Amino acid sequence: MAAADANNEPLLVVEDYEVGFRTERGLARAVDKVSFELDRGETLGIVGESGSGKSVLNRGIMGLVSSNRMIEDGSVLFDGGQMVNRNRQEFWGAKIGMIFQDPMTSLNPVMKIGKQIFEPLRQHLGLDKGEAETRAIELLTQVGIPEPARRIKQYPHELSGGMRQRVMIAIALAAEPEMLIADEPTTALDVTVQKYILDLLRQLQLDRGMAMTLITHDLGVARGRTDNVMVMYGGRVMEHAPTDTIFAEMRHPYTEALLASVPSLKHAKHTRLTPIPGAPPDIVNPPPGCRFSPRCKYAQPKCTEQAPELNEGEHRYACFYPVGTDASAEALEKNMAQGHTATGLKIGLAPAKAAG
Numbered sequence: 001m002a003a004a005d006a007n008n009e010p011l012l013v014v015e016d017y018e019v020g021f022r023t024e025r026g027l028a029r030a031v032d033k034v035s036f037e038l039d040r041g042e043t044l045g046i047v048g049e050s051g052s053g054k055s056v057l058n059r060g061i062m063g064l065v066s067s068n069r070m071i072e073d074g075s076v077l078f079d080g081g082q083m084v085n086r087n088r089q090e091f092w093g094a095k096i097g098m099i100f101q102d103p104m105t106s107l108n109p110v111m112k113i114g115k116q117i118f119e120p121l122r123q124h125l126g127l128d129k130g131e132a133e134t135r136a137i138e139l140l141t142q143v144g145i146p147e148p149a150r151r152i153k154q155y156p157h158e159l160s161g162g163m164r165q166r167v168m169i170a171i172a173l174a175a176e177p178e179m180l181i182a183d184e185p186t187t188a189l190d191v192t193v194q195k196y197i198l199d200l201l202r203q204l205q206l207d208r209g210m211a212m213t214l215i216t217h218d219l220g221v222a223r224g225r226t227d228n229v230m231v232m233y234g235g236r237v238m239e240h241a242p243t244d245t246i247f248a249e250m251r252h253p254y255t256e257a258l259l260a261s262v263p264s265l266k267h268a269k270h271t272r273l274t275p276i277p278g279a280p281p282d283i284v285n286p287p288p289g290c291r292f293s294p295r296c297k298y299a300q301p302k303c304t305e306q307a308p309e310l311n312e313g314e315h316r317y318a319c320f321y322p323v324g325t326d327a328s329a330e331a332l333e334k335n336m337a338q339g340h341t342a343t344g345l346k347i348g349l350a351p352a353k354a355a356g
């Protein structure tokens, strides 16, 4: 288990964190005043449609956004130390490990797998060649790679996608980081391999008492594999709660819509999916009021005038008419009766969907 158990302070404290990109049209606010905490050993699912700011948030925290048009503001404390606006290279691999969607972009195609695992071991842990090799074989065994002694002599292209992703995980874990960032780690893999890798990650995370952010556009991926879920939309946090609460008592209409729009890993073929109407917001000129209002079936005039604030507490959400309350039931009824929402989104009982 992590030696850090004695320390009850959260591992990561993010406050009003912002990442913007200067564009010809103005500032693109990819991450807009995001605040959250990550406890030691916690797994946080970060969920949202493509473009909602999940990757920029995590890459930004790590100092990995390489753009001279980028502006960063706010505060990110890792283990009590400020990360914003400083070089964060010392954290890479050593304190925070990272795995990405496509292992081929992170693996060196012309270097044998063994060497790619030895390097961080020798660098961060000061192991000699023999020790590093033994440890590399151990790591590959832990991530479920058969015949590890043979594999370390191979090149990335000689492995399947799933095996490459396991190698990435082994590399990310080599220096025993306190936190792992897994950015859509299985999006490029087929469903069976996907499930294996996700379950493996969860197991390794639990065994090591390591904190993890699991980034995914698929809410189903977070189910059963995370402690908490944070839902992002247009660079903002819409909802953040314990995972069970998110699935059983979601409050934000975007979370509800997201859940209805993605197939679950379990019932891939039999669930009727309801796509979210419209498109994610323009982050240079977001819609006035609530960012989700143009696509929200509950939207009322107030939603177009004022931006709802996130409430405090264990279950955070930013919405004037939270799902499951009388207020939202009335709002929906009103919109159904008039056939559209306050933003003009047409709604009603479309014949084909009446039963769903």
Ligand SMILES: Nc1ncnc2c1ncn2[C@@H]1O[C@H](COP(=O)(O)OP(=O)(O)O)[C@@H](O)[C@H]1O
Pocket (backbone or CB within 6 Å): 021, 028, 030, 048, 049, 050, 051, 052, 053, 054, 055, 056, 057, 066, 067, 283
């Ligand atoms: N280097 C960059 N320059 C300008 N805009 C960027 C850059 N990187 C990302 N963005 C924009 O930031 C927004 C958030 O992107 P991203 O974090 O990758 O979304 P997600 O990971 O949730 O799919 C998107 O609108 C994207 O176009």
Ligand code: SF4
Pocket (backbone or CB within 6 Å): 252, 253, 254, 290, 291, 292, 293, 294, 296, 297, 298, 299, 300, 303, 308, 318, 319, 320, 321, 322
């Ligand atoms: S009900 Fe209003 S505040 Fe809540 S998500 Fe919909 S538009 Fe936003």
Ligand SMILES: [Mg+2]
Pocket (backbone or CB within 6 Å): 054, 055, 056, 183, 184
């Ligand atoms: Mg992304």
